[in-house]
Amino acid sequence: MIIAVSSKGMNKSSEFNKRFGRCDYIGLFNTETQEYSFVENDGKNQDGGAGPKAAQILIDNNVSILITGALGPNAFLATEKAGIRSFVGIGEKSIEDQVNAFKEEELMEIKQAKKGGKH
Amino acid sequence: MKIGIMSGKGGTGKTTISVNLARALKIPYVDCDVEEPNGFIFLKPKVTTSQQVYTKVPIIKAQRCNGCGKCVDFCQFNALMKVGKEILTFPKLCHGCEGCSIICDNEAVEYAERRIGEIEEGYFKVDHQEVKAYRGVLDVGEPMAVPVINELLRSIDDEEYIVVDCAPGTSCNLVNTLEHIDFAVVVCEPTVYGLSDMKRTIDLLRCKGIPFGVVINKWNEEVDIVENFCEENDTAIIGKLPFSKEIATRYSKGQFISENKIYCQIFKSIYQEISNRCEVI
Numbered sequence: 527m528i529i530a531v532s533s534k535g536m537n538k539s540s541e542f543n544k545r546f547g548r549c550d551y552i553g554l555f556n557t558e559t560q561e562y563s564f565v566e567n568d569g570k571n572q573d574g575g576a577g578p579k580a581a582q583i584l585i586d587n588n589v590s591i592l593i594t595g596a597l598g599p600n601a602f603l604a605t606e607k608a609g610i611r612s613f614v615g616i617g618e619k620s621i622e623d624q625v626n627a628f629k630e631e632e633l634m635e636i637k638q639a640k641k642g643g644k645h
Numbered sequence: 646m647k648i649g650i651m652s653g654k655g656g657t658g659k660t661t662i663s664v665n666l667a668r669a670l671k672i673p674y675v676d677c678d679v680e681e682p683n684g685f686i687f688l689k690p691k692v693t694t695s696q697q698v699y700t701k702v703p704i705i706k707a708q709r710c711n712g713c714g715k716c717v718d719f720c721q722f723n724a725l726m727k728v729g730k731e732i733l734t735f736p737k738l739c740h741g742c743e744g745c746s747i748i749c750d751n752e753a754v755e756y757a758e759r760r761i762g763e764i765e766e767g768y769f770k771v772d773h774q775e776v777k778a779y780r781g782v783l784d785v786g787e788p789m790a791v792p793v794i795n796e797l798l799r800s801i802d803d804e805e806y807i808v809v810d811c812a813p814g815t816s817c818n819l820v821n822t823l824e825h826i827d828f829a830v831v832v833c834e835p836t837v838y839g840l841s842d843m844k845r846t847i848d849l850l851r852c853k854g855i856p857f858g859v860v861i862n863k864w865n866e867e868v869d870i871v872e873n874f875c876e877e878n879d880t881a882i883i884g885k886l887p888f889s890k891e892i893a894t895r896y897s898k899g900q901f902i903s904e905n906k907i908y909c910q911i912f913k914s915i916y917q918e919i920s921n922r923c924e925v926i
Binding site: 569572573574575576578579581582585600603604607608 | 717724726727729733738788
């Protein structure tokens with residue numbers, strides 16, 4: 527399966543990004559190949575709809591698990607519809623650390639949306 | 646002739662200047678700051694008509710949709726998403742361009758209407774004379790004010806001079822209002838923050854070729870950063886409202902500053918400066 531992590535940089539030692547809709551990159555970890563790849567988040571500079579745009583990236587990459595800080599109402603709806611489970615990452619640790627923490631079942635699941643962002 | 650009262654920084658005195666100009670000169674007032682209209686607090690007009698404002702919402706007809714996702718790729722506002730074969734809509738992000746319907750090969754997109762706010766028209770009395778007042782009010786929780794602003798400005802009867810109280814800043818709310826403005830009054834307070842934000846507004850006005858003049862609110866003779874800037878940048882100052890306890894007291898009580906004869910004269914002279922410059926237009 528594919529685990530996605532919102533990221534500030536383009537490799538597995540980059541710092542975790544708490545924001546989802548406006549993160550710089552989305553890290554993708556493939557549990558079968560044990561490999562990381564990174565996608566730039568096009569939605570981060572858009573006026574509105576950043577959450578749905580980032581969620582579309584997850585859907586297009588067959589993501590099953592997302593690790594991020596929190597989800598706004600649009601992103602929450604979209605990921606729920608897509609059957610993606612979301613977990614709260616540990617601030618300031620690397621992308622690789624987040625994936626390992628998830629494997630160790632140390633992360634809390636995100637069960638509700640936070641308030642929406644500005645238009 | 647629509648006179649737009651605007652500022653870079655919020656809280657500099659747009660509504661103070663707007664309502665007092667409207668009252669002192671008995672000219673119609675329009676509140677285009679539809680996210681937080683406050684002019685009616687001072688004018689207290691009798692509202693005679695009210696009209697709802699709607700925007701479009703896309704509805705995907707499931708029986709006709711084949712999940713191709715062309716509409717999702719097309720939408721510039723991320724109001725549509727493809728999850729598996731299903732298309733999800735985010736109504737509050739939709740700008741009503743109807744591009745999704747045009748791009749769809751299967752006629753699977755239709756539109757419903759959704760209320761986003763309302764516009765009100767009424768009048769206030771000055772010395773027994775009725776003066777028109779209009780405002781737009783965006784519903785709480787709605788992210789897009791522009792459709793309400795456009796509907797409001799379209800519904801106004803043209804008069805010789807109209808005061809338009811604009812939204813603060815230089816975002817799309819103001820940019821859309823500027824399409825209807827003939828002369829701009831930029832209200833500035835003599836602070837570093839105020840001046841910095843005013844520069845953005847002036848850049849926008851120059852870019853759009855709209856003539857303008859600056860009114861300094863909360864003016865005091867010891868602080869001349871706004872005057873220095875205007876002198877160095879060929880910008881006219883068309884009025885100065887002093888930093889005074891009496892003005893602050895009146896404002897805090899929701900009263901008109903122009904009821905005081907001295908201040909009333911300041912508003913009359915601002916109006917004179919505006920109409921001199923407007924004659925040239």
